[in-house]
Amino acid sequence: MAVYTHLSAEDLSELITHYDVGELVSAKGIAEGVSNSNWLIETTGKDGKGARYILTMYEFRIELEDLPFFLGLLDLLAEKGCPVPATIHDRNGATHRMITDEDGEPKAVALIEFLPGVSIDHPEPVQAHAVGHALAQLHLAARDYQERANQMGMAAWKELLGDCGDDGLAQIDPQLPAIIAQEMTYLSENWPTDLPKGVCHADLFPDNVLMLGDEVSGLIDFYFACTDFFAYDLAVTHAAWCFADHGRQFRPNVSRALLQGYESVLPLTDAERDAMPILARGAAMRFVSTRAYDWLNTPADALVTRKDPMDFVRRMQFYAREGQAIFSAKA
Amino acid sequence: MAVYTHLSAEDLSELITHYDVGELVSAKGIAEGVSNSNWLIETTGKDGKGARYILTMYEFRIELEDLPFFLGLLDLLAEKGCPVPATIHDRNGATHRMITDEDGEPKAVALIEFLPGVSIDHPEPVQAHAVGHALAQLHLAARDYQERANQMGMAAWKELLGDCGDDGLAQIDPQLPAIIAQEMTYLSENWPTDLPKGVCHADLFPDNVLMLGDEVSGLIDFYFACTDFFAYDLAVTHAAWCFADHGRQFRPNVSRALLQGYESVLPLTDAERDAMPILARGAAMRFVSTRAYDWLNTPADALVTRKDPMDFVRRMQFYAREGQAIFSAKA
Numbered sequence: 001m002a003v004y005t006h007l008s009a010e011d012l013s014e015l016i017t018h019y020d021v022g023e024l025v026s027a028k029g030i031a032e033g034v035s036n037s038n039w040l041i042e043t044t045g046k047d048g049k050g051a052r053y054i055l056t057m058y059e060f061r062i063e064l065e066d067l068p069f070f071l072g073l074l075d076l077l078a079e080k081g082c083p084v085p086a087t088i089h090d091r092n093g094a095t096h097r098m099i100t101d102e103d104g105e106p107k108a109v110a111l112i113e114f115l116p117g118v119s120i121d122h123p124e125p126v127q128a129h130a131v132g133h134a135l136a137q138l139h140l141a142a143r144d145y146q147e148r149a150n151q152m153g154m155a156a157w158k159e160l161l162g163d164c165g166d167d168g169l170a171q172i173d174p175q176l177p178a179i180i181a182q183e184m185t186y187l188s189e190n191w192p193t194d195l196p197k198g199v200c201h202a203d204l205f206p207d208n209v210l211m212l213g214d215e216v217s218g219l220i221d222f223y224f225a226c227t228d229f230f231a232y233d234l235a236v237t238h239a240a241w242c243f244a245d246h247g248r249q250f251r252p253n254v255s256r257a258l259l260q261g262y263e264s265v266l267p268l269t270d271a272e273r274d275a276m277p278i279l280a281r282g283a284a285m286r287f288v289s290t291r292a293y294d295w296l297n298t299p300a301d302a303l304v305t306r307k308d309p310m311d312f313v314r315r316m317q318f319y320a321r322e323g324q325a326i327f328s329a330k331a
Numbered sequence: 332m333a334v335y336t337h338l339s340a341e342d343l344s345e346l347i348t349h350y351d352v353g354e355l356v357s358a359k360g361i362a363e364g365v366s367n368s369n370w371l372i373e374t375t376g377k378d379g380k381g382a383r384y385i386l387t388m389y390e391f392r393i394e395l396e397d398l399p400f401f402l403g404l405l406d407l408l409a410e411k412g413c414p415v416p417a418t419i420h421d422r423n424g425a426t427h428r429m430i431t432d433e434d435g436e437p438k439a440v441a442l443i444e445f446l447p448g449v450s451i452d453h454p455e456p457v458q459a460h461a462v463g464h465a466l467a468q469l470h471l472a473a474r475d476y477q478e479r480a481n482q483m484g485m486a487a488w489k490e491l492l493g494d495c496g497d498d499g500l501a502q503i504d505p506q507l508p509a510i511i512a513q514e515m516t517y518l519s520e521n522w523p524t525d526l527p528k529g530v531c532h533a534d535l536f537p538d539n540v541l542m543l544g545d546e547v548s549g550l551i552d553f554y555f556a557c558t559d560f561f562a563y564d565l566a567v568t569h570a571a572w573c574f575a576d577h578g579r580q581f582r583p584n585v586s587r588a589l590l591q592g593y594e595s596v597l598p599l600t601d602a603e604r605d606a607m608p609i610l611a612r613g614a615a616m617r618f619v620s621t622r623a624y625d626w627l628n629t630p631a632d633a634l635v636t637r638k639d640p641m642d643f644v645r646r647m648q649f650y651a652r653e654g655q656a657i658f659s660a661k662a
Contacts, residue, residue, distance in 0.1 A: 008453070013449075025448070026449060028361045029361060030362060031362050040371060118344075120340050121340065
């Protein structure tokens with residue numbers, strides 16, 4: 001949670017002239033995003049009545065060549081009525097522009113619609129239902145969109161966990177090397193190969209959903225979006241939404257509501273339903289791998305809060321034990 | 332620049348019920364403030380038409396007992412027509428409330444009016460004039476307000492520089508121990524004792540001024556406000572506004588405009604004008620002392636950008652050389 005780059009009001013005002021959004025009225029760096037800097041921008045608006053936008057500057061990780069995928073996806077989804085922020089195009093129709101930061105580095109920036117709503121920490125079932133519904137809508141709406149490989153798939157988990165090493169993993173928890181070795185073997189040998197695929201959000205944590213009361217007002221932060229099994233995306237969302245107390249407490253009502261919400265738009269096939277337990281174990285492993293890597297590579301006194309990998313080890317073990325029961329019932 | 336504490340949407344919604352501001356619509360942690368966490372909050376507003384506020388959580392430094400001074404000052408200044416954000420009182424009339432953060436720590440929070448405007452990096456003279464004008468207005472408006480000692484006065488500079496030690500200062504620049512020893516002797520022996528006093532902002536950097544075009548739309552961040560010489564506050568503002576290129580380049584047009592703006596409301600007395608050079612040297616020393624301390628005590632790889640103390644050593648030396656000439660002319 002940081003703003004990595006200083007952008008002066010003068011820079012921002014100049015940038016804004018390239019868009020048909022009126023003049024700059026206010027700009028606040030916001031503490032969101034880990035791989036980019038974001039500003040909440042207010043302008044006089046096209047019609048002089050005021051308008052708000054999120055300005056994102058891409059700092060790390062995201063390859064410039066992927067930006068058209070992400071920004072075009074927002075456009076497509078917004079056009080199809082999904083609750084996502086549309087990309088504001090500049091006067092030449094471009095979805096992003098290059099600007100020079102204070103160190104003389106060229107950086108890509110995009111102007112994105114601001115959406116109201118707040119992120120919920122402890123969702124009610126009715127809210128989880130709305131999220132499942134919105135996820136399925138997204139899967140349907142982007143069906144014919146272009147492809148992008150999932151760069152956080154099983155190969156990436158293996159690489160990250162390999163970098164941690166057994167010694168590193170044992171620092172987190174003495175049991176962890178054995179747990180992970182066994183689980184990775186199981187996942188590698190049994191991962192499904194033929195399920196319905198398409199564009200997935202792939203990171204739909206409560207942080208990335210804006211809600212107004214019980215309605216989803218925005219799905220945001222599509223920078224892990226990729227082509228993968230739809231049911232895997234549902235499994236990621238399940239792992240992210242259906243637990244409390246750092247993965248210690250499963251919330252069955254929230255789980256049922258999420259699955260029902262999803263299936264009210266896009267019913268799972270039998271093959272998808274059968275695969276849900278392993279997909280959920282894999283989803284948990286995906287976050288174990290990144291969190292373990294970050295845990296071992298982030299100084300303890302850094303301002304960034306380290307997220308405990310054990311929160312997702314607990315989920316992974318829960319899914320191994322209970323996944324069959326949870327996912328077998330038709331919603 | 333950070334948000335130190337996580338506040339859930341649920342916590343925020345609950346907090347908002349204690350104020351007559353409608354319901355929570357949006358909340359973004361903003362990357363402002365170094366000793367507190369801030370959120371830009373949108374609500375449905377009293378009248379359902381929407382309203383915005385800054386929610387501040389006091390994390391460090393500020394003693395709870397000082398909060399009534401700071402928040403009452405905003406109220407007084409807003410009431411007298413100064414461009415400052417008013418404090419929003421809760422339903423019981425309180426300027427701040429205590430809430431429990433996620434670690435169970437009690438923290439003070441205050442809801443403050445949101446003001447439009449952006450902070451200017453490279454001010455034009457007409458903007459500096461407006462800032463001088465607003466500063467003098469502030470000095471007049473708060474004349475009868477309560478007192479608070481300046482905790483960042485000369486005693487604090489001495490203590491901070493003593494903590495740095497000559498070895499520490501020499502790490503910043505080999506000449507620095509000698510420069511500072513000589514200057515501190517001069518300041519101690521010649522610091523004025525009898526000039527017009529009152530409430531000062533004491534930290535009126537461009538960061539703490541919001542502007543809409545050439546108008547000041549907001550003076551913010553009053554958490555160094557204290558009772559001191561008005562002319563010292565003007566000297567701090569001068570040091571903060573009238574240089575470019577890290578203190579290497581003095582901007583005479585901006586300087587003249589700032590002083591003229593101030594004097595258009597509150598002309599300097601002869602004693603104040605005579606004292607301006609030493610006050611400006613002291614103002615520069617105040618920021619040398621805190622920056623040197625932070626420079627030596629902030630890890631180089633921390634996410635917080637360290638500010639170079641030499642930027643203000645250059646100003647200090649400039650004032651020692653040129654202060655007489657700059658400040659002697661009547662505005």
